[in-house]
Amino acid sequence: MSDDKQQQSAPRRGKVLEALARAERKVFTRPAPKSAKTQVKFLLTRAKESTKALAERLGVSRRTVERYRAGTLATPQKRLQAALVEEAESEWKPQVRARAREQASTSSGMMVEVTAYFRFTCTGSSDDSRIRTITTPISPTYAKQILELQEAGATEEDLRPIVAEAITESYFTEWGTRAAGLRADFTHVSKIEFRF
Incomplete structure (x- = not known):
């Protein structure tokens, strides 16, 4: 097989996976x-x-x-x-990456900034689905789940529900203090960034 045939189109990762990769690159010391x-x-x-x-x-x-x-x-x-x-x-820089991932999974969590179409599931919800830009922290528990799934080779479809749960917990239900039973899903992501 010629190199031209082997080098056709670049594989595309989803926006969540790309955002996680960018976040890791930002912690590199060089x-x-x-x-x-x-x-x-x-x-x-x-x-x-x-x-x-x-x-x-x-x-x-x-x-x-x-x-x-x-x-x-x-x-x-x-x-x-x-x-x-x-x-x-x-x-x-595997040690630098591992240290940032460990810290996010155990103590500091991560920040996420996302612009996407959010849809809600809840009895009595008056909040219509729409495009929102949200910046919110993700707890270490969810950060650990997200990073473990990424490490295990999860797809974009595997990661989105966990990220949506994390955003729901911190932003929409304010860590369980309001809107009990609310579930938010997001689609049509135009921008997403994570920070360790």
């Missing part, structure tokens, strides 16, 4: 490698210099990995570029 050559070199160190293992991980040939390591290829196509960025960032 930025991850930017050029394809430095990304390949870094990933090869993590793969114990196995071009075969890295090629399988990226979905390209061993020769392609060798060319990027040598610098004879410099500008990857979109799919390979996305894979290099995702893989390099997933391996970059």
Whole structure:
């Protein structure tokens, strides 16, 4: 299979997964490698210099990995570029990432800012569904659930209900002090950001 066929379209993650990845990048003490050559070199160190293992991980040939390591290829196509960025960032600064995730899961929680269409389920609710921009804290309990699901490879569809529950708890029911039984779901997300 040629490299052109292997490097067609970049896989798209959902907005919640992308927002979690951006939040992790913000805690890095140094930025991850930017050029394809430095990304390949870094990933090869993590793969114990196995071009075969890295090629399988990226979905390209061993020769392609060798060319990027040598610098004879410099500008990857979109799919390979996305894979290099995702893989390099997933391996970059694991201890810094782990510390931020641990703190969010046990003590500080996270902040979420979301602009989306919110729909409500509750008996006697007078609040119509509409687009809202909400900034609210997420408790460590929900932060732990969200981060564990992300780590386990959850999809966007798996994460949205948990994020909606977390927003409902802190914003709409104010930690259980009002609007008992209210449930909020969100769709049509135009913007979402998390902060550790």
